[in-house]
Amino acid sequence: MTSPYIFIRSGIDDMKLKLGKRLKAIVDMVDRCGVAAEIGTDHGKIPVYLVENAIVQKVVASDISGPSLEKAIRLAEKAGVQEAVDFRLGDGLKVLRPGEADTIIIAGMGGDLTVHMLVEGKDIVGDAVLVLQPMKDDSLLRRCLIELGYCIVDEDLAEERDKIYTIIKAKKGHMNIKENIFLEIGPILYRKRHPLLWRYIDYKIGLMKDILRQKEDVDLAYKIREMEAMLNELKMS
Template identity: 30%
Template sequence: MSERLERIIASAGSCAVVCDIGCDHAYVPIELVKRGAAERAIACDIRPGPLLQARRNVEEAGLSDRISLRLGDGLKELKAGEAELVILSGMGGRLMEEILRGRLRDFQRFLLSPQSEPERVRALILREGLSIEGEEMLSEDGKYYLILQAERRKAGEEREEPPYSEIELLYGRELLLRRDIVLRAFLERERARYEEILKRTDKAEILREAWNLREALERYET
């Protein structure tokens, strides 16, 4: 199993029911149930082929009575409160935003790993009144991955936090505050890439993105 999936499993904590959206071959829910982190699991995917293989894997693991499989689009096959923890990974931030919009208040915790545009996911979480409880980055096979934990706080447990800046939405407040070394490596790689891009264009959008990168890297110097 890849380090990315292992880190997702390690970040899940314990829960009664976990739901993995876009489960592919159901490796994550199988491991969570096998390791005792979840009592039961729901594995959902929009594609019949991977879900068929997921069913075979669940049966081979002897967990058919504890893991249910559902064919469906995003969270449409999941009722509010049916799972305590919802996992989404292996998809872009724009698609993740579409799946989560209007459903964030239906579940207690989320474990999210957007492959692009994480600022969309962070902004949606904060707009819906959830809190970002933790973030980590890892590098595997030349790619960078983000794992984000979000939680709906119970009544009376809400806390006021200053609004996220544009830089914090892009790169993560917690990661920047602790000067995460994996994030820094990612930022350095992106800065080098943008230096090459800026030799060929001076579009305002590209200039803004390059400026944001410099601002983020300056957080490591202070």
Template identity: 30%
Template structure:
């Protein structure tokens, strides 16, 4: 039963769960994360939410396979709609785009009553997650960035608090690259933003040499500002 293995990125998500938490894993897929978290002693119970029928059935099968039906409740529904207020104190959402994660949080805001920690792992668009947290008074207390199977992932951990505090005087660059990550600047961080910088410079170069409509001028200015921010962070 303890042989369940997680990907490196999901292992890091689990490590951010407070010991003894009751969690909701939204978009749980095969429910690997809550099963692993329970078997490793991180959580006392879990709700695994899944909106798609196939993964929902897979999650139910997995929970049954490891004999955890009494502690992990697999529910079918969209986002946080699977929760009642006060059922959990920690929510994990992993493996989706940042825009979708933000939409799930916004649409289910009232279900977050009693939740003290959010652990969010956007595959892309982490800036959208950080903007939502900032707008809704969730303070980023930790971030991780890692390479797993040749892809780079970011994990954002937040609790209710002073949302602007982690950013200091550098809100714009903090939203883009992460207020914690930009301080640590580990190998995965440098690799990600060096690649992103080269990509943005290519786009900016094409835009600057093409016909200048008002829209393309605005796009170019936006890309140039991002380039400036990334270059300053990578120094």
């Protein structure tokens, strides 16, 4: 006979928020901690998931858009986790007190904007673990992290709706990337031989060739050759 307790738990689990592949890859990078912060929460799915699954005790969810924040508040209320989510309207990391968050998530923004936030808010971040999902310019973001004194400790790729997204996890520490190609590709993605990596490199090569067709760039042409060599290596391994 099925235990009534197991039946009830199953019903509760079925009601929990389900995430797409991109957002699930992001939350999978978050360690269990006291306080996480999501900057630019938009729909609020990440904070709700983190609380529902007891990954964090509290989430600071911020957005520069009032309507987006209202949408996130409604989702948290529907899930019954609003008491554990602190909603804040504001720009970037300015919504946080220095050292307030154990983990800071910035997802769905350009790499250049993420870099701007991290540089501008470096005193606010403190020793927080960073979980970042840039929509573009991930090489710029990796370079910035190293210059700011971070070590990239994990990376992942997620495919959703014919797009491949990069997720980067970083902690305070020293990291030396000797070859610039690994700023583009991601040293941990390469070390893992991530199953989506060769397709992601192929996509990046396509973008670079589009740029090269518009203007001559010796450095870019060299980078393309490097990436093509690595792509052939991955396909053969």
